[in-house]
Amino acid sequence: MTDRNDTALGCLSGTRVLDLTQFEAGPSCTEVLGLLGAEVVKVENPKGGDPGRVAFRNHPELESPYFLLFNANKKSITVNLKSPRGLELVKDLARHADVFIENFAPGAIERLGLGYEVVQALNPGIVYAQVKGFGLGSPNEGNLAFDMIAQASGGVMSITGEPGQPPVKPGATLGDTGTGMLMAISILASLLRRKETGRGERLDVGMQDAMLHYVRVAFAVTAGTGRAAERAGAKVMSIGNAPGGLYPCAPGGPNDYVYLYTSRANPAHWQRVLQVIGREDLLGDPRFDTMAARVENEPEVDALIAQWTRQRDKHEAMRVLGAAGIPVGAVLDTAELQSDPDFERRGIMQVIQHPSNGAFKMPGWPVRHNGAALRVSPAPLLGQHTGEVLGEWLALDAEQVAALQAEGAI
Amino acid sequence: MTDRNDTALGCLSGTRVLDLTQFEAGPSCTEVLGLLGAEVVKVENPKGGDPGRVAFRNHPELESPYFLLFNANKKSITVNLKSPRGLELVKDLARHADVFIENFAPGAIERLGLGYEVVQALNPGIVYAQVKGFGLGSPNEGNLAFDMIAQASGGVMSITGEPGQPPVKPGATLGDTGTGMLMAISILASLLRRKETGRGERLDVGMQDAMLHYVRVAFAVTAGTGRAAERAGAKVMSIGNAPGGLYPCAPGGPNDYVYLYTSRANPAHWQRVLQVIGREDLLGDPRFDTMAARVENEPEVDALIAQWTRQRDKHEAMRVLGAAGIPVGAVLDTAELQSDPDFERRGIMQVIQHPSNGAFKMPGWPVRHNGAALRVSPAPLLGQHTGEVLGEWLALDAEQVAALQAEGAI
Numbered sequence: 032m033t034d035r036n037d038t039a040l041g042c043l044s045g046t047r048v049l050d051l052t053q054f055e056a057g058p059s060c061t062e063v064l065g066l067l068g069a070e071v072v073k074v075e076n077p078k079g080g081d082p083g084r085v086a087f088r089n090h091p092e093l094e095s096p097y098f099l100l101f102n103a104n105k106k107s108i109t110v111n112l113k114s115p116r117g118l119e120l121v122k123d124l125a126r127h128a129d130v131f132i133e134n135f136a137p138g139a140i141e142r143l144g145l146g147y148e149v150v151q152a153l154n155p156g157i158v159y160a161q162v163k164g165f166g167l168g169s170p171n172e173g174n175l176a177f178d179m180i181a182q183a184s185g186g187v188m189s190i191t192g193e194p195g196q197p198p199v200k201p202g203a204t205l206g207d208t209g210t211g212m213l214m215a216i217s218i219l220a221s222l223l224r225r226k227e228t229g230r231g232e233r234l235d236v237g238m239q240d241a242m243l244h245y246v247r248v249a250f251a252v253t254a255g256t257g258r259a260a261e262r263a264g265a266k267v268m269s270i271g272n273a274p275g276g277l278y279p280c281a282p283g284g285p286n287d288y289v290y291l292y293t294s295r296a297n298p299a300h301w302q303r304v305l306q307v308i309g310r311e312d313l314l315g316d317p318r319f320d321t322m323a324a325r326v327e328n329e330p331e332v333d334a335l336i337a338q339w340t341r342q343r344d345k346h347e348a349m350r351v352l353g354a355a356g357i358p359v360g361a362v363l364d365t366a367e368l369q370s371d372p373d374f375e376r377r378g379i380m381q382v383i384q385h386p387s388n389g390a391f392k393m394p395g396w397p398v399r400h401n402g403a404a405l406r407v408s409p410a411p412l413l414g415q416h417t418g419e420v421l422g423e424w425l426a427l428d429a430e431q432v433a434a435l436q437a438e439g440a441i
Numbered sequence: 442m443t444d445r446n447d448t449a450l451g452c453l454s455g456t457r458v459l460d461l462t463q464f465e466a467g468p469s470c471t472e473v474l475g476l477l478g479a480e481v482v483k484v485e486n487p488k489g490g491d492p493g494r495v496a497f498r499n500h501p502e503l504e505s506p507y508f509l510l511f512n513a514n515k516k517s518i519t520v521n522l523k524s525p526r527g528l529e530l531v532k533d534l535a536r537h538a539d540v541f542i543e544n545f546a547p548g549a550i551e552r553l554g555l556g557y558e559v560v561q562a563l564n565p566g567i568v569y570a571q572v573k574g575f576g577l578g579s580p581n582e583g584n585l586a587f588d589m590i591a592q593a594s595g596g597v598m599s600i601t602g603e604p605g606q607p608p609v610k611p612g613a614t615l616g617d618t619g620t621g622m623l624m625a626i627s628i629l630a631s632l633l634r635r636k637e638t639g640r641g642e643r644l645d646v647g648m649q650d651a652m653l654h655y656v657r658v659a660f661a662v663t664a665g666t667g668r669a670a671e672r673a674g675a676k677v678m679s680i681g682n683a684p685g686g687l688y689p690c691a692p693g694g695p696n697d698y699v700y701l702y703t704s705r706a707n708p709a710h711w712q713r714v715l716q717v718i719g720r721e722d723l724l725g726d727p728r729f730d731t732m733a734a735r736v737e738n739e740p741e742v743d744a745l746i747a748q749w750t751r752q753r754d755k756h757e758a759m760r761v762l763g764a765a766g767i768p769v770g771a772v773l774d775t776a777e778l779q780s781d782p783d784f785e786r787r788g789i790m791q792v793i794q795h796p797s798n799g800a801f802k803m804p805g806w807p808v809r810h811n812g813a814a815l816r817v818s819p820a821p822l823l824g825q826h827t828g829e830v831l832g833e834w835l836a837l838d839a840e841q842v843a844a845l846q847a848e849g850a851i
Contacts, residue, residue: 042630042642055658067630082706087658087680089665096664100657164768166807168787174763176770179677183687183700184759184770186778188675190612191601197687198698198772200675201611202600203655209615210807212622217808219629220452220477226636232452233811239770240789240807245613247510247804248465248497249775254506254801255499259696259774265598265610267589270497277593277607286669288608290593296492349594353584358574360586360594360649362608364669365659368596377578379650391664394657397576397620397650398627401643 041068041405046222047424049121049128050074050105051145053081055178055204056162056238057134058101059211064130064218065104066396066405072128072420073102073411074121077109077441080413093388099410100393103383106416109441112143116440120421125150125157127424129225130218134162137173147233157231158221162214166237176238181206185242190249192262199262210241265290271326274304274333277362278340280348288362289340289348295322303355308339378404385409417441451478451815456632457834459531459538460484460515461555463491465588465614466572466648467544468511469621474540474628475514476806476815482538482830483512483821484531487519487851490823503798509820510803513793516826519851522553526850530831535560535567537834539635540628544572547583557643567641568631572624576647586648591616595652600659602672609672620651675700681736684714684743687772688750690758698772699750699758705732713765718749788814795819827851 046069050061058073058081065071075081081098088095111117122145125131131150133140140146140161147159161167164176171184179200182188187206192199203209214236221232243250249260252268260268265277272295277288293300301322305313313319313335318328325332340348345361352359363371369392374380378399382392386409395407421427421435435441456479460471468483468491475481485491491508498505521527532555535541541560543550550556550571557569571577574586581594589610592598597616602609613619624646631642653660659670662678670678675687682705687698703710715723723729723745728738735742750758755771762769773781779802784790788809792802796819805817831837831845845851 042627042634044634046633063626067627086705087661087665096661097658100661166787166789167809167812169783171759171763175766175768177702177704177768179675179685179700179702180768180770182770183698183772186773186775187611187613188687188700188772189696189774192609193603193606195695196603197689198675198696199602199609200673200677200700201597201613201615202659202670202672202678203597203611203613203615203619203652204658205611205613205615205619205655208655208657209613209619209622212619212626213806213808215626216473216622216629217452217477217806217810219626219633221810223456223629223633223636224452224454226633234808235812236808240784240787242613243778243784243789243804244807245615245618246775247618248507248614249612250779250804251497251506251510253775253779254803255497257776259776260612261695262612263610265589265608267610268612275589277598279607285605285671286599286608288593290589290598290610292587292589294587295496349581353581356585358585358587358590360590360592362593362598363596364599365596365656365663366667366669368653369660369663373579374650374653377576377650379576379653393664394653394660396623396627397654398623398644398646399577400627400631402577402645 043067043069046070046130047128048072048130048132049124051133053134054083055101055207056210057132058083059208060215061105061132062101062103063215063396066407071105072124073105073107074110075107075413077111077414080107080109084413094385094410099385099388099391102410103407105411106420107411107414108417108420109414111440114440116435116438118144120440121145122153123425126154128154128157129222130158130160132160136175137163151231155231156225156229158218158225158234159231160214160218160234162210162236162238164238166240167235169237178204178206181210181238181242185239186246186249187242190246190260190262190268193264194262205245206238206242209245210236210238213241213244273325273329274336276333278337280340280343280345282344286362286364287345289345289352290360290362291336291352292358294358300357301325303357304336307352307355307357308336310335381407383407383409386412453477453479456480456540457538458482458540458542459534461543463544464493465511465617466620467542468493469618470625471515471542472511472513473625473806476817481515482534483515483517484520485517485823487521487824490517490519494823504795504820509795509798509801512820513817515821516830517821517824518827518830519824521850524850526845526848528554530850531555532563533835536564538564538567539632540568540570542570546585547573561641565641566635566639568628568635568644569641570624570628570644572620572646572648574648576650577645579647588614588616591620591648591652595649596656596659597652600656600670600672600678603674604672615655616648616652619655620646620648623651623654682732683735683739684746686743688747690750690753690755692754696772696774697755699755699762700770700772701746701762702768704768710767711735713767714746717762717765717767718746720745791817793817793819796822
């Protein structure tokens with residue numbers, strides 16, 4: 032269980048990714064490719080690099096945890112894209128790459144002289160990928176966007192929050208990582224096609240468009256009702272379902288809840304709930320015996336369960352209800368998940384040793400390959416691999432690299 | 442822009458997926474493989490098939506919109522897995538498949554006699570993929586789970602909602618589709634490796650584990666503070682940032698808001714905001730001139746902007762602010778997204794013709810390949826392709842198929 036796959040033997044071994052992304056939507060995509068064994072070379076400007084290196088950080092002398100989380104399993108080289116020699120270097124690297132990816136502001140990559148036509152002419156086999164806030168050709172294609180802008184304009188916020196209250200931004204960064212994952216899928220599919228044809232593809236995704244993919248249950252509701260899907264708090268929006276939702280646990284802290292759900296497809300769930308909470312006397316009671324009846328009497332149903340959950344902490348409630356065959360999950364916060372040894376034991380969380388930050392525990396890749404977690408390696412220091420990559424990809428020697436540095440190209 | 446790639450020429454053309462999944466986490470994964478050109482054969486029980494076919498539906502005589510949304514670009518065959526002959530058929534199909542995937546309840550696939558060892562022995566080159574609620578080897582590995590259980594126990598709900606209020610379930614089905622996307626990535630990577638080695642892989646993912654991947658910004662917060670990341674309503678949890686958040690628009694309906702965000706990395710955003718809202722008089726005002734000052738005076742900052750947004754509808758507010766180079770997005774609901782012709786024009790939404798439901802508009806795949814959207818084809822009727830697939834994969838003729846049907850195997 033604790034064995035880990037070495038990325039040197041990874042699925043994408045031999046695949047070279049030229050990575051001009053920053054912040055999260057792009058980096059989350061290339062990080063996965065790196066975890067799966069690709070050689071991901073992150074191209075950063077010599078003056079500070081990816082702005083994610085300093086985003087949200089508490090310790091000015093260390094790299095931001097944000098950067099460490101989204102840039103594992105990559106190499107970093109510095110290149111001054113504004114210098115003609117630096118630009119030429121990136122073009123040379125593109126000739127040797129399998130994937131080129133960027134998520135600059137709209138139009139920026141073309142202004143740099145690295146638009147699709149240029150790069151494709153250098154390397155017809157390259158997979159050229161772009162992540163933007165809004166899709167190419169959309170009325171907003173020139174607009175700037177961040178994660179929350181995509182979540183607002185892509186339907187996600189409209190269905191998140193309490194009924195009758197303003198929308199809420201989901202804490203998960205669906206606009207960024209959610210989009211990055213979809214691009215990773217298309218890149219891998221293009222690489223498979225390329226094995227047959229030798230030809231690359233041009234890929235582009237808008238973060239707003241990507242959000243539609245994640246709210247399809249809400250589109251199912253709209254297809255059924257003809258109206259916008261509404262916010263339902265912790266309940267399931269699509270249909271009345273009782274019991275289903277969050278139930279308060281001892282000692283009453285902000286995350287002391289369990290989520291309990293009983294499926295329409297399995298009437299036994301409700302019977303199991305009554306047994307666990309010691310209310311077998313209600314088995315067969317017509318007020319609760321069908322899903323329709325329970326939906327009608329939802330406040331009473333919820334009160335019955337809450338009376339039981341309030342007397343237990345969420346871990347015990349989850350343990351007891353889960354063992355009885357009832358779908359249930361304690362609300363776990365990031366501190367609890369971070370300190371639970373089980374995730375580390377299974378390789379879902381891993382401790383890396385970062386050159387400046389030291390030991391750092393972070394989630395790896397949740398899908399296990401042949402029973403083992405993919406090995407996480409620490410995010411690179413700025414320019415840590417400049418010499419190595421220019422040597423291996425372009426056969427430049429130390430003297431040539433020093434000269435490039437002296438002229439400000441790298 | 443309106444051209445669409447035909448999946449017959451898709452990236453995964455020639456790849457065969459034997460799909461034993463139901464509901465959403467598994468089907469969302471195989472649907473993407475189908476959109477990208479794989480031949481996805483959905484194996485369903487003859488008595489009703491995937492329970493998703495009837496989930497959340499308003500019209501008992503039609504297929505559920507939920508099913509249509511997650512099962513496009515697939516074929517359906519019926520097989521009675523409880524009959525020895527039916528089980529044998531699935532084993533025969535597995536011999537001819539590249540990918541085998543299932544998301545039954547824990548232990549069910551092994552009880553059916555289709556566990557990893559069995560299938561791998563039949564076809565050593567197969568990629569065998571399993572999606573479960575909790576990771577194999579976790580203390581909860583035997584437990585049942587649905588989307589919301591994963592979102593509760595994987596950290597997502599703890600960071601979604603208003604400060605001081607109970608957690609909220611994000612409307613996006615991150616537990617299901619979010620997990621399905623990660624599995625799709627690992628499957629595609631395994632297929633790439635297989636091109637080199639001829640060997641398959643065993644893949645497994647727990648939905649709870651998958652959630653950690655989407656809340657990494659919250660882990661960055663916890664890494665910095667040592668405490669659980671907290672709920673922040675519509676604001677960004679990680680750091681004070683003003684202005685940033687939802688601003689109310691006319692006429693004041695439940696989704697009449699714009700999300701506006703000004704980046705720390707670009708001080709010009711604030712100056713542009715002042716120009717747009719006609720408050721150039723505040724340029725250089727020390728109460729607002731730095732991010733730190735604006736965070737300190739956030740209620741005043743928000744009031745300034747709201748005064749302007751309340752006088753406009755969200756579309757106008759987005760248009761004007763966006764054109765000025767400010768990151769902004771109107772909160773759009775599913776009815777608005779469904780009826781906006783732009784998404785259909787770009788192929789992000791497509792209208793399919795379903796044999797029983799008729800015309801049905803649904804999101805396709807948001808990543809465009811070579812400037813075109815992948816073509817969506819309608820979800821199959823139950824058993825629609827049984828004869829075709831048994832003929833093409835196993836060379837059974839019509840008579841043999843009829844005999845299988847007569848004996849209740851299909």
